[in-house]
Amino acid sequence: MTNLHQRQQQQQQQQLLQPPDPSPPSPRSPTAAALFNRTTLLILLTLLIILGVLFPYMGNPSNVFSSFSRGVPDSRWREYTLSEAAAFVEKNGTVIVCAVSQPYLPFLNNWLISVARRGHHQKVLVIAEDYATLYRVNRKWPGHAVLVPPAPDAQTAHKFGSQGFFNFTSRRPRHLLNILELGYNVMYNDVDMVWAADPFPYFKGNHDVYFTDDMAAVKPLDHPHDLPPPGKKGRTYICSCMIFLRPTDQAKLVMKKWIEELQDQPWSKMKKANDQPAFNWALNKTADQVDLYLLPQVAFPSGGLYFKNQTWVEETKGMHVIIHNNYITGFEKKIKRFRESGLWLIDDYINESPLGRL
Numbered sequence: 001m002t003n004l005h006q007r008q009q010q011q012q013q014q015q016l017l018q019p020p021d022p023s024p025p026s027p028r029s030p031t032a033a034a035l036f037n038r039t040t041l042l043i044l045l046t047l048l049i050i051l052g053v054l055f056p057y058m059g060n061p062s063n064v065f066s067s068f069s070r071g072v073p074d075s076r077w078r079e080y081t082l083s084e085a086a087a088f089v090e091k092n093g094t095v096i097v098c099a100v101s102q103p104y105l106p107f108l109n110n111w112l113i114s115v116a117r118r119g120h121h122q123k124v125l126v127i128a129e130d131y132a133t134l135y136r137v138n139r140k141w142p143g144h145a146v147l148v149p150p151a152p153d154a155q156t157a158h159k160f161g162s163q164g165f166f167n168f169t170s171r172r173p174r175h176l177l178n179i180l181e182l183g184y185n186v187m188y189n190d191v192d193m194v195w196a197a198d199p200f201p202y203f204k205g206n207h208d209v210y211f212t213d214d215m216a217a218v219k220p221l222d223h224p225h226d227l228p229p230p231g232k233k234g235r236t237y238i239c240s241c242m243i244f245l246r247p248t249d250q251a252k253l254v255m256k257k258w259i260e261e262l263q264d265q266p267w268s269k270m271k272k273a274n275d276q277p278a279f280n281w282a283l284n285k286t287a288d289q290v291d292l293y294l295l296p297q298v299a300f301p302s303g304g305l306y307f308k309n310q311t312w313v314e315e316t317k318g319m320h321v322i323i324h325n326n327y328i329t330g331f332e333k334k335i336k337r338f339r340e341s342g343l344w345l346i347d348d349y350i351n352e353s354p355l356g357r358l
């Protein structure tokens with residue numbers, strides 16, 4: 001056996017050492033092979049040159065992708081349902097949602113960069129509140145935007161305090177309830193926010209609803225995590241801007257109550273309400289049935305604290321998780337404030353956004 005094996009090896013080695021037989025004219029004759037090699041080389045060289053010339057002009061791969069998908073009619077997104085979209089983006093049973101209309105796209109992009117830095121962007125579902133937003137987001141980032149019909153009137157939805165704004169924000173508890181009904185954990189974020197760290201480790205325990213206080217007064221680091229006592233208007237000032245919900249009957253109950261409260265106290269010229277008081281009344285009225293959890297102020301400060309108390313910001317450096325640019329109205333003012341704090345990321349880091357330049 002050993003001998004046979006050795007012989008075979010020797011034969012193989014001899015074959016390798018022998019020069020190729022020049023005589024038989026076959027397709028594999030050395031001249032043909034040489035010719036073939038030269039042609040291959042030429043083709044390869046040409047390809048390399050073409051690629052070398054073209055690549056710098058082709059930009060990033062997403063441009064290539066969008067040019068391929070240009071043939072697909074946008075109208076397919078018209079039929080895209082919330083349940084399809086949630087199933088597409090969910091990871092580990094969790095979906096991160098925001099609700100956005102066209103004027104908010106720069107904020108969406110800015111927020112997304114900060115979410116992507118924490119590695120959670122794949123879970124993001126943009127609820128588009130107009131068709132232009134639906135198509136623009138999905139063209140750049142297919143599958144990550146959905147529109148829940150009917151689309152609100154895009155013209156009137158933007159001014160804080162207006163009836164249009166009220167109608168627009170009133171859709172929020174319905175969106176959240178719909179996603180809970182599908183069985184996912186859901187994190188809601190306004191897009192005038194920036195993640196300074198990963199918020200998920202803060203959703204500890206098995207509470208139904210996690211939220212943040214919108215007050216500006218400094219609390220002790222070890223403040224309780226219960227619903228705080230009501231303030232001057234007889235209700236709390238919990239922010240409807242950042243909510244984490246588990247898909248429990250209790251969390252669904254809070255959303256249903258929120259919807260009811262919005263219907264019971266519709267917008268009026270006198271009150272110029274938004275959706276936040278209704279959320280607070282819903283928490284107040286369900287508090288005895290639901291496991292509520294107030295997140296730490298130091299990690300989730302309101303804009304009234306973060307942007308107005310430099311002493312506090314210095315004192316608590318490294319402990320902030322989500323920065324909310326509220327306590328100020330108007331797009332330009334918000335952008336200016338983000339810029340001054342180094343949080344307007346789209347100026348320098350637009351390539352980190354899954355949407356790229358919009």
Ligand SMILES: *[C@@H]1O[C@H](CO)[C@@H](O)[C@H](O)[C@H]1NC(C)=O
Nearest residue numbers: 090091092094119120122123
């Ligand atoms: C899903 O959960 C597992 C285990 O907890 C974790 O390791 C993983 O990073 C999570 N994936 C995402 C996308 O969050």
Ligand SMILES: *[C@@H]1O[C@H](CO)[C@@H](O)[C@H](O)[C@H]1NC(C)=O
Nearest residue numbers: 152153156157163164165167
């Ligand atoms: C807001 O919603 C109400 C009730 O659905 C409707 O009557 C009103 O026209 C809407 N207003 C605006 C400005 O969208």
Ligand SMILES: *[C@@H]1O[C@H](CO)[C@@H](O)[C@H](O)[C@H]1NC(C)=O
Nearest residue numbers: 227229230234235284285287
């Ligand atoms: C709900 O609000 C009422 C009126 O302000 C207050 O008396 C009550 O203590 C609140 N309940 C909870 C659980 O905060």
Ligand SMILES: *[C@@H]1O[C@H](CO)[C@@H](O)[C@H](O)[C@H]1NC(C)=O
Nearest residue numbers: 216217218309310311312315
């Ligand atoms: C600002 O923060 C400091 C430090 O936490 C605190 O002592 C002070 O009361 C705060 N100022 C205001 C106006 O809340």
